[in-house]
Amino acid sequence: MRPKLNHWFNIEVCIAACLAAAILIRPAHAVVVLPKGAKQPVMGYLVRQDDRTIVIRQELPGGKSRESSFPKKDLDELIITVSPERLSSLDPNKPQTYREYAEELAEKQRDPEARDTAIRLFAVVAARGDDQLRHSALLGLIALARHADEERLFRAAAYIFSSEHDPAILVASAGDAAAMDLSWSEVASKRGLTPLPPVSLDRLTEFDPATCVYRGGKWVRP
Amino acid sequence: MIVAHERGLTTTCRLKLVGVARKLGIGDDQIEQAIRSLAAIEPSAPPNRQAERFRRRLRKDLSGKSRTIIGPTIEAQILAAAHRKYALDEVLARQVIAEVTAELGLMRISASDAINSLAAQIDQAAGNSTWLAREAWDRLRSAGAKWGLELEVIDALIDERLAANRSAYLRNSSWTRATLNITVAAVIATGVIIAFLFLARAAREEVAPTSLTESTPNAPRNKPPAAPTWWDADLSVEMAHAKSQLKVLAGAMNLMTSVDSNQRAAGYEQLIQQISPDKQDIFRTVLSIVAGCLALEPDDSAAERLQATLLSLFPSTGSALPKANLPWTVAFWAADTSAAALVRHGAMPARKAALADALASVFGETIDTSLPQGEQQKRLRQLTAFAAYRQLTAAAGKQPAEVAAIYPALSQRAAAVLTPEEFLRAETALLVAAAPAAGSDWKVYERPLARCITSPDPLPALRVTDALRRTTDKKLVAFLSEQLLVRAQAKAKSANKADVIAAVRQSLAGGATLTAADRWTSLQEEAASLLEKPAATDDRELLSEYISLVHLTTLAVALAQGESGFASFDAGLAHPPHLSRPSSSEASRGDLRLDEVQQLVADSYRQRAGLLNSAAPVGSGIRGPEEALELCLAALAGGKSNDPLLAALPHQQKAQRFLAGDSLRYTVGLQRLLIELSARRVSKQRPERAAAARQIAEEAKIASASAKNALAQLREQETALLRLWMLYAPEA
Numbered sequence: 001m002r003p004k005l006n007h008w009f010n011i012e013v014c015i016a017a018c019l020a021a022a023i024l025i026r027p028a029h030a031v032v033v034l035p036k037g038a039k040q041p042v043m044g045y046l047v048r049q050d051d052r053t054i055v056i057r058q059e060l061p062g063g064k065s066r067e068s069s070f071p072k073k074d075l076d077e078l079i080i081t082v083s084p085e086r087l088s089s090l091d092p093n094k095p096q097t098y099r100e101y102a103e104e105l106a107e108k109q110r111d112p113e114a115r116d117t118a119i120r121l122f123a124v125v126a127a128r129g130d131d132q133l134r135h136s137a138l139l140g141l142i143a144l145a146r147h148a149d150e151e152r153l154f155r156a157a158a159y160i161f162s163s164e165h166d167p168a169i170l171v172a173s174a175g176d177a178a179a180m181d182l183s184w185s186e187v188a189s190k191r192g193l194t195p196l197p198p199v200s201l202d203r204l205t206e207f208d209p210a211t212c213v214y215r216g217g218k219w220v221r222p
Numbered sequence: 223m224i225v226a227h228e229r230g231l232t233t234t235c236r237l238k239l240v241g242v243a244r245k246l247g248i249g250d251d252q253i254e255q256a257i258r259s260l261a262a263i264e265p266s267a268p269p270n271r272q273a274e275r276f277r278r279r280l281r282k283d284l285s286g287k288s289r290t291i292i293g294p295t296i297e298a299q300i301l302a303a304a305h306r307k308y309a310l311d312e313v314l315a316r317q318v319i320a321e322v323t324a325e326l327g328l329m330r331i332s333a334s335d336a337i338n339s340l341a342a343q344i345d346q347a348a349g350n351s352t353w354l355a356r357e358a359w360d361r362l363r364s365a366g367a368k369w370g371l372e373l374e375v376i377d378a379l380i381d382e383r384l385a386a387n388r389s390a391y392l393r394n395s396s397w398t399r400a401t402l403n404i405t406v407a408a409v410i411a412t413g414v415i416i417a418f419l420f421l422a423r424a425a426r427e428e429v430a431p432t433s434l435t436e437s438t439p440n441a442p443r444n445k446p447p448a449a450p451t452w453w454d455a456d457l458s459v460e461m462a463h464a465k466s467q468l469k470v471l472a473g474a475m476n477l478m479t480s481v482d483s484n485q486r487a488a489g490y491e492q493l494i495q496q497i498s499p500d501k502q503d504i505f506r507t508v509l510s511i512v513a514g515c516l517a518l519e520p521d522d523s524a525a526e527r528l529q530a531t532l533l534s535l536f537p538s539t540g541s542a543l544p545k546a547n548l549p550w551t552v553a554f555w556a557a558d559t560s561a562a563a564l565v566r567h568g569a570m571p572a573r574k575a576a577l578a579d580a581l582a583s584v585f586g587e588t589i590d591t592s593l594p595q596g597e598q599q600k601r602l603r604q605l606t607a608f609a610a611y612r613q614l615t616a617a618a619g620k621q622p623a624e625v626a627a628i629y630p631a632l633s634q635r636a637a638a639v640l641t642p643e644e645f646l647r648a649e650t651a652l653l654v655a656a657a658p659a660a661g662s663d664w665k666v667y668e669r670p671l672a673r674c675i676t677s678p679d680p681l682p683a684l685r686v687t688d689a690l691r692r693t694t695d696k697k698l699v700a701f702l703s704e705q706l707l708v709r710a711q712a713k714a715k716s717a718n719k720a721d722v723i724a725a726v727r728q729s730l731a732g733g734a735t736l737t738a739a740d741r742w743t744s745l746q747e748e749a750a751s752l753l754e755k756p757a758a759t760d761d762r763e764l765l766s767e768y769i770s771l772v773h774l775t776t777l778a779v780a781l782a783q784g785e786s787g788f789a790s791f792d793a794g795l796a797h798p799p800h801l802s803r804p805s806s807s808e809a810s811r812g813d814l815r816l817d818e819v820q821q822l823v824a825d826s827y828r829q830r831a832g833l834l835n836s837a838a839p840v841g842s843g844i845r846g847p848e849e850a851l852e853l854c855l856a857a858l859a860g861g862k863s864n865d866p867l868l869a870a871l872p873h874q875q876k877a878q879r880f881l882a883g884d885s886l887r888y889t890v891g892l893q894r895l896l897i898e899l900s901a902r903r904v905s906k907q908r909p910e911r912a913a914a915a916r917q918i919a920e921e922a923k924i925a926s927a928s929a930k931n932a933l934a935q936l937r938e939q940e941t942a943l944l945r946l947w948m949l950y951a952p953e954a
Contacts, residue, residue: 170877172883181885183817184817187816188886194932195930195935198894
């Protein structure tokens with residue numbers, strides 16, 4: 001049975017809609033703007049900008065979003081945190097480019113996306129770089145640690161994987177020293193039973209350093 | 223009277239009778255008839271004492287010489303000796319020789335047999351040639367002399383064959399010339415006709431279709447392959463015999479005479495494929511041929527293929543079990559053949575060494591190439607029996623019915639080749655594995671089990687207690703319990719298996735000398751259930767498993783120390799640690815009793831440190847598990863300071879301590895380092911198990927990384943440590 005004419009029309013419309021969506025929906029840049037006189041920065045995604053204004057989409061609780069327009073002359077600072085173009089240009093054979101961009105992003109660590117991307121890039125450098133780059137990346141990770149256990153892991157890795165084994169890296173708090181004398185039941189009640197993470201350059205973070213090439217908005221293996 | 227005096231109608235008797243008859247004027251035809259009638263009614267002669275003495279002497283001289291061939295020369299010498307020492311006439315002596323050689327299974331070749339065999343060999347060597355190379359001629363003379371033929375006779379046979387070839391060649395040449403002439407004439411005539419037709423067509427300016435006929439190429443002459451020059455006289459004789467007598471081997475034989483080493487190798491493989499229990503008539507011939515070819519084959523790769531095919535006939539764990547019909551015949555034939563190849567004269571030393579190495583690899587035992595053939599054959603038969611027992615033991619769990627079906631044949635053969643002690647040991651190991659898995663087939667093992675249990679040595683009975691522990695068949699449990707209690711002269715508290723085993727062990731172990739292998743077996747059985755089951759999901763159960771694993775690992779470390787660790791092992795095996803029963807309030811609170819666990823594993827780790835630090839006794843000041851594990855690490859790290867792993871160890875330890883932050887997690891971190899060092903130690907001391915050690919260490923990393931909490935990590939990593947230290951156990 002031959003399909004009816006309006007059926008073909010529907011198919012064509014769907015294909016056209018998909019193509020339009022593919023063209024129009026592009027990864028938005030994460031931005032941080034600091035309006036003059038404001039105490040808190042505004043973090044969101046860049047919708048559009050021209051010489052005079054900038055439009056930002058802010059994510060709101062409950063999954064909603066709101067677009068806000070700011071005149072550029074009223075802004076103290078405009079930071080485009082993570083650039084997909086920069087990520088796409090990174091070359092796995094040149095790990096130093098990853099470190100350089102990670103350090104740039106680390107300066108914008110108030111933006112979670114910038115910090116996560118910096119952590120990812122440092123993890124790639126730690127796994128792929130030479131001794132000097134690795135040490136530098138591990139120190140960069142320590143500064144970006146998101147919680148105390150993670151900082152402890154990064155410090156342990158920086159100590160083990162450095163040829164100098166600098167004991168100053170292993171900075172323990174007074175509470176840590178006391179915890180070594182706790183019985184196991186006291187440990188369980190005060191610190192819980194969370195597993196001891198492995199100290200491995202491949203598993204330092206939640207990011208797999210083997211996927212170090214940014215293509216089409218995704219991290220893939222080279 | 224003459225017949226009685228001569229003890230029967232012997233040749234001498236016949237001569238005397240003929241002499242008397244002729245004196246009486248009786249005609250020859252009547253004499254012959256009378257003697258024939260006398261032969262028909264002749265009573266059975268009483269045994270001839272001299273003949274019996276001769277028979278005994280001959281039997282004594284020839285027994286044990288299974289490869290001896292009684293040729294015409296040897297037979298003539300024996301006949302002369304029989305006449306000289308026992309005054310036996312030729313007919314009677316020849317009859318005794320025939321009977322004794324048949325009885326001993328020796329090959330006896332008459333002069334006509336020898337001539338026939340040599341003629342076959344000459345045919346093969348000469349083929350259609352009209353001349354024979356000097357080496358081939360000498361080889362044939364040597365072979366003929368071995369058969370007991372005079373050199374003149376041999377030369378005459380060769381000349382006769384070559385003369386026949388020359389005549390055939392001349393005949394063929396005449397025919398060839400005639401055929402050639404006719405062919406040339408036919409070609410010329412055909413050419414003339416074609417030319418005529420062509421001219422005729424050209425004249426008519428017409429093109430007629432022509433038909434082409436393919437000329438059938440002449441079939442190549444079926445020239446019998448000449449014997450390879452590297453064959454020696456013995457091999458040539460065996461090959462000629464095989465080719466003339468054993469048609470089933472013809473295909474393989476043809477390939478084996480090829481100049482192409484690949485074809486020869488294919489021939490060897492075909493030849494050995496013919497070996498099967500229902501073709502035992504070819505065993506002896508193929509044995510000689512294979513041994514000869516293994517020793518003399520000039521191409522190493524062909525020899526390797528032959529060797530590999532031969533060695534594939536030996537039983538090995540994991541390979542398919544032999545069929546129930548005469549299951550081990552082929553394997554023992556391979557043992558005899560290998561023994562023959564190792565002592566084969568003319569073999570290259572490197573070839574013998576390669577075969578010995580390959581056999582050592584198959585059997586896991588070194589092979590002494592200097593042993594004489596009889597001893598070598600016995601040794602290889604013993605090793606084959608052991609390999610067969612290992613194969614059955616390995617298959618007992620998966621193929622219990624097949625194992626039960628072929629076990630009796632092995633037991634029968636093994637009893638003949640092993641010493642009583644070896645036989646008992648091999649039987650016990652198999653029975654302990656096979657009987658509990660046999661189900662209703664256990665009756666096959668009833669008598670052997672009784673034999674093991676009633677042995678004066680208490681060790682087999684102690685081993686059978688392990689079988690009793692794993693047995694579920696009620697009848698087998700009852701049988702084993704009864705037999706063991708009688709043997710141990712013990713009385714159990716109840717009919718319960720555990721009580722029976724305890725009573726038997728209590729009674730027998732005091733006087734028994736347990737070997738390291740027995741202790742490893744006990745440990746493997748204790749550990750098997752724990753290693754096979756997945757980790758518990760409940761934390762309390764997880765801790766219980768962790769304690770058991772720690773204890774078993776310490777026992778394995780004790781056994782790995784050799785005799786110095788036996789006392790610790792025996793004491794530890796008898797007293798495994800257990801968590802005390804929780805009170806009702808503790809149980810209701812869900813208390814994990816972590817402090818008790820900490821204390822129990824600290825004790826076990828401390829003991830382990832003591833075993834590893836035999837030179838430096840472990841002080842009682844050690845408090846927690848982590849301190850004892852640090853001592854274990856220090857003991858295992860003793861070695862080359864330039865080893866990167868050892869050089870990094872103090873830093874690793876420091877980093878783990880920092881990362882852990884508390885004694886519980888630090889124990890997890892130290893376990894990780896202990897796994898690394900244990901795997902390294904196994905790899906160095908047991909290189910054949912290095913791959914297994916590396917795999918265990920890698921699997922432990924993965925399991926620990928995905929563990930839900932620190933308790934699960936302790937359990938997983940202790941499992942890895944136990945598996946690593948169990949690699950020191952001798953192979954079953």
